[in-house]
Amino acid sequence: MLCLTKKEENLMTKNNSSAKRLIPQKGGIRPWLFILPAAVVFAVFMFYPLIYTIYLSFFDWNMIKPVKEFVGLQNYLDIFTDPNIGKIFGNTLIYIVLLLIFDFIAPYIFSFILSFVIKMGKNFYRSVIFLPSVVSLVVGTMLFVWILNPISGPAAKLMGLFGLTAPVWSTTQGLVIVVISIMTSWKIFGYNFIVALSGMGGVPLEVIEAARMDDIPLHRIFLNIVVPMSSSTGIYVLILSIVQGMQQVFTPINMVTQGGPDYGSTNLIYNVYNEAFGFYKTGTASAYAILMLVLFGLLLFLEFKYVEKGVYYEN
């Protein structure tokens, strides 16, 4: 049997109690202190603005009037009776589809080719493709505006050689969205490409070799082996291209078209900005912002429900 002196027993209980103190106790103040700094930052920059936006969406206010007029759900009703609403939502969806093609599918295929198909010049391509990511989108936009200038731009001159006339893209419905998506993708592509490339780095070369020995065509290797095996990175790139893309398109819209022609390039984010700081209708802008939140929430829900299930995680 274990025999302890009184002194040792005292020492043990003492040690126990000090050990207990290190473990967070329910109701204690210590855990709250630990999360306080982060909580403050979140509260100031996330929760307060979010709640304030919801609050504002029930009022009519132009940022100057001393009194905010409560209008109930009127701002929301206004949105749905707005003749441009369909166009704005439609544009937003077109942007999403285009950005998914340019910034998710294309970089994914590029990184597959670079990882497993070509053998020469890998470093060169990697650097060249990533380069635009470090350049400001403002600079990129100016560059594109010059290149695509319908009269004096190099693109117009090139088309002139073939007897074609360059379209005035910034005032052409439909085309304007494509061009703005390309401008935005010019910046996002490289980053997404590098992320996808690192995801594919996790696919062992031997697995690809095994498939090649079995004479599996390249597109099947891509779809049946590489995509599933790198899907945890893929899903990240997917979300990134939507979220990043939707925000980044703001820069060229604001710089070149200001949402025109006739709302032809306006997406939800630009419209929120325009309602608030163009027309000083904070209530409508807030209501739009909330709708956008719902839309993104819905997309995220669909992603979790249908896409995440098939994702393969290494560990």
Added chain:
Amino acid sequence: MIMAGKDIIFENVKKSYDDKTTIIENLNLTIKEGERLVLLGPSGCGKSTTLRMIAGLEDITDGKLIMDGKVVNDVPSGKRGVSMVFQNYALYPHMTVEKNITYALSVHKVDKKDIKERLEQVLKILGLEEYAGRKPKELSGGQRQRVALARALVKRSDYLLLDEPLSNLDAKLRLQARKELVKIHELYGQTFIYVTHDQVEAMTVANRIALMKDGVLQMLDTPYRVYHRPANVFTATFIGSPSMNIMEAEWAGGERLLVGNQCIKLPQMWKEIVEKHGKTKLYLGIRPENLKLCPGYNADGLNAEVEYVEDYGNRYGIYIKLGELELISMADSVFAGRGEKVHFVPDYSHIHLFDRESTDSLGYPAELEEGKEESNSFMQAILNEGVKA
């Protein structure tokens, strides 16, 4: 001569990267249809590169590789009729065992009934039936190895390539898997090309061993001959554990051979070989198990002193000092302790002589060659046992 049907023929094959690092200088090798050829050698000797050239995963810098009667230098991997078991198995981690095995067949639109039959057969042979629905990460190393083998077998290709397939298994499992591999070869009869750095694996699995070093083929022969008739010093010392004792020796004319400052008398059969060769600077090789020590001094033998003794449980390794040289003898019992004088008279039916300059074997007396091939190869005995089991 038999036509080279499905033989694999390397004709002056060279492999180098960037024209700087040469992996394989000039390889000439014929792998016979249906045999088990083991490519053996230390790491970096070019054995895996050789295998990967057959697989079509490495380009051939120069020379010709002929398979199935055609030059296949530019034939892509998938069109060569080869299947391969990779060292790390290279299973598709997101697919079940069943899908792993049948994936290639279903991509190539093989008849569903046929796929099912082949799958069931291979699962049965390899004892994987109950694991068909599992993912690779839910399997042990040995099971994964068998899935990789199943995936290679189900293709029923003419050539099965195995790149150190057992190196990730523990010793006990390796022994068992080795026997299974031989059994499977007997069953399917494909040409087996097997890469390993493990000499015991090579000796037990191979019909023929191709021993390589620094991209040069050192010897290509049966396990028996590689062990008992090594073509050069490298082969002699690489195969066998502990490795062969190699002593510098000087032919002093006639029957006299000087080892250090001691002299032994070569019998007539060896005298003829040495005389024919003509050079004086030689190496004398004796395998530890053929070096039989006797107590005391003997003027006709080589006299040495015991340095220390290792106990292997079933046998003893006795290290002796012969002048400057350290030699090892394997014995069932020990009669002498450290510092004691011992001697040995070489068993002339089990010595090896090499040229010191080229390190090539001087050859063997005709008297020793007769009827040796079939007899008492213990390796072959293990092999046969494996097949029966």
